[in-house]
Amino acid sequence: MSAKAPSPPPSPPALRGIPFIAENSSDSVLLTSAEREQLAQIGVRIRLPARMVIYREESPADWVFAITDGCVKCYRELPSGKRALCAFLFARDLFGLAENGRYTNTVQAVTNVTLYRLPVLQLANLLKQDGNLQFKFLSKVTHELRSSQRRAILINRRDAVGRFASFIAMMANPATASAEAQEVPLPMARSDIADFLGLSLESVSRSATELERSGVLKFENRHLARIVDGARLAKLVAAV
Amino acid sequence: MSAKAPSPPPSPPALRGIPFIAENSSDSVLLTSAEREQLAQIGVRIRLPARMVIYREESPADWVFAITDGCVKCYRELPSGKRALCAFLFARDLFGLAENGRYTNTVQAVTNVTLYRLPVLQLANLLKQDGNLQFKFLSKVTHELRSSQRRAILINRRDAVGRFASFIAMMANPATASAEAQEVPLPMARSDIADFLGLSLESVSRSATELERSGVLKFENRHLARIVDGARLAKLVAAV
DNA sequence: CGTAGTATTGAAACGGATCAATATCTGTGG
DNA sequence: CCACAGATATTGATCCGTTTCAATACTACG
Numbered sequence: 001m002s003a004k005a006p007s008p009p010p011s012p013p014a015l016r017g018i019p020f021i022a023e024n025s026s027d028s029v030l031l032t033s034a035e036r037e038q039l040a041q042i043g044v045r046i047r048l049p050a051r052m053v054i055y056r057e058e059s060p061a062d063w064v065f066a067i068t069d070g071c072v073k074c075y076r077e078l079p080s081g082k083r084a085l086c087a088f089l090f091a092r093d094l095f096g097l098a099e100n101g102r103y104t105n106t107v108q109a110v111t112n113v114t115l116y117r118l119p120v121l122q123l124a125n126l127l128k129q130d131g132n133l134q135f136k137f138l139s140k141v142t143h144e145l146r147s148s149q150r151r152a153i154l155i156n157r158r159d160a161v162g163r164f165a166s167f168i169a170m171m172a173n174p175a176t177a178s179a180e181a182q183e184v185p186l187p188m189a190r191s192d193i194a195d196f197l198g199l200s201l202e203s204v205s206r207s208a209t210e211l212e213r214s215g216v217l218k219f220e221n222r223h224l225a226r227i228v229d230g231a232r233l234a235k236l237v238a239a240v
Numbered sequence: 241m242s243a244k245a246p247s248p249p250p251s252p253p254a255l256r257g258i259p260f261i262a263e264n265s266s267d268s269v270l271l272t273s274a275e276r277e278q279l280a281q282i283g284v285r286i287r288l289p290a291r292m293v294i295y296r297e298e299s300p301a302d303w304v305f306a307i308t309d310g311c312v313k314c315y316r317e318l319p320s321g322k323r324a325l326c327a328f329l330f331a332r333d334l335f336g337l338a339e340n341g342r343y344t345n346t347v348q349a350v351t352n353v354t355l356y357r358l359p360v361l362q363l364a365n366l367l368k369q370d371g372n373l374q375f376k377f378l379s380k381v382t383h384e385l386r387s388s389q390r391r392a393i394l395i396n397r398r399d400a401v402g403r404f405a406s407f408i409a410m411m412a413n414p415a416t417a418s419a420e421a422q423e424v425p426l427p428m429a430r431s432d433i434a435d436f437l438g439l440s441l442e443s444v445s446r447s448a449t450e451l452e453r454s455g456v457l458k459f460e461n462r463h464l465a466r467i468v469d470g471a472r473l474a475k476l477v478a479a480v
Numbered sequence: 481c482g483t484a485g486t487a488t489t490g491a492a493a494c495g496g497a498t499c500a501a502t503a504t505c506t507g508t509g510g
Numbered sequence: 511c512c513a514c515a516g517a518t519a520t521t522g523a524t525c526c527g528t529t530t531c532a533a534t535a536c537t538a539c540g
Contacts, residue, residue, distance in 0.1 A: 076393065078480040084393045097382050104386055128375050131368035138367070138374065141381045142337050146344055148388040153316065153324045156395060156438040158497080160528070190487060198396040200529055205488055222487075222537085240318040398529080400496065430519060440497055445520055462505075462519075 061098035070113030164207035301338035310353030404447035
């Protein structure tokens with residue numbers, strides 16, 4: 001809806017991102033500037049307002065997206081009417097890699113987002129030609145697979161408070177992990193968290209209250225938590 | 241261990257496999273014989289007995305494996321002592337793609353298995369050189385990501401019977417899906433199924449009994465189910 | 481400032497986990 | 511080939527926590 005702003009607006013609360021386009025050592029998921037250049041040539045930058053559906057399940061998968069800024073949720077509508085949230089994705093995350101040419105999830109903007117939109121055919125050709133670039137995509141998808149497995153373990157937990165604690169830990173920026181009183185932005189709604197954790201909205205609310213009451217977290221407001229007792233939080237997370 | 245046998249041995253009960261090295265149209269996950277040749281050159285074929293641990297979580301990830309025959313389970317030990325099963329893998333499945341050079345799961349043979357073992361460094365080089373081959377690996381991992389997401393949706397279900405029904409449907413060979421009275425081999429133990437579904441062993445057992453009692457399934461024995469009422473099974477699966 | 485969507489809090493019931501006892505299977509050695 | 515033992519699976523009874531239903535409070539946006 002907004003006009004194209006060449007310089008990114010003062011970015012909303014710093015969101016954790018799975019490294020892809022930058023940072024993080026040891027894994028070869030950093031793109032070189034040449035590679036970024038290549039991708040930039042076949043893609044366009046787009047800005048979308050919060051709540052906009054970026055694509056729907058089953059629709060033709062014509063594009064792959066990389067998030068520059070903001071947060072999106074990735075979900076599937078279940079026959080029962082419930083929705084199962086597969087993931088929240090942030091800056092540097094990638095989405096839209098489908099199989100059989102159809103998207104398997106619906107993706108919707110949680111906040112205003114800035115995306116890089118890449119035509120899937122051109123991208124596929126580029127990747128096939130550039131083994132190193134493709135290898136980074138392979139690493140990235142492998143990483144997302146791990147991420148998905150971790151979530152599966154998470155929602156296997158029986159206790160609501162433990163699940164919610166793990167969620168907060170996931171959302172916490174690992175970079176500032178050691179810092180006490182770390183702020184954790186929660187751009188999504190409670191109902192989204194519930195759908196992600198496989199809990200009822202009420203259980204999420206009760207868990208949040210409980211963690212605040214017991215002095216582990218402090219909620220500045222509904223969209224910003226503060227970790228008060230990191231050690232106790234870690235303990236809750238580990239008690240799988 | 242075995243001498244190279246050009247023709248595969250008479251394979252045990254047909255197990256469902258995520259297509260990778262063959263079959264299934266529409267997606268470009270078929271390896272050409274030339275590609276298979278290339279992989280064969282850097283890998284070796286190994287046979288392992290049931291129950292053998294192929295690798296452990298956190299150990300150095302030196303190899304990638306492709307299953308030729310048999311079934312393995314992929315799991316993580318949780319601090320509480322429970323184990324979370326990420327996946328059962330069958331013929332044509334791939335495992336061992338790690339990040340940061342360490343495996344993230346433990347993989348153990350469920351049945352006797354025949355594997356193809358590929359040195360990860362050589363494989364990485366080969367993939368970087370051959371964009372088309374790598375693209376097939378990328379497709380494969382993408383597929384596994386979907387698979388993991390589906391499982392996450394599965395274990396989100398509240399009802400034990402529905403989860404178990406979904407599991408049977410997953411294990412059923414899609415090729416013979418239409419055939420009534422389809423046999424479904426279940427090489428794994430009930431406790432493995434429980435760990436996969438995030439249920440207690442007892443709940444799995446009760447669900448199995450319930451489905452047999454209500455005439456949806458028939459258990460020839462603990463490791464072989466027969467789908468008696470496919471329509472009702474499908475209904476249970478869809479009632480997510 | 482009001483209103484609709486969103487979140488919290490309370491009370492009750494359902495369903496799976498757990499504990500416990502028994503049954504069945506598997507594979508090993510006699 | 512059979513018998514035995516340990517592992518695996520089934521069945522039963524109780525408990526606990528989450529879901530659900532319901533009412534109330536909050537908050538963001540016009």
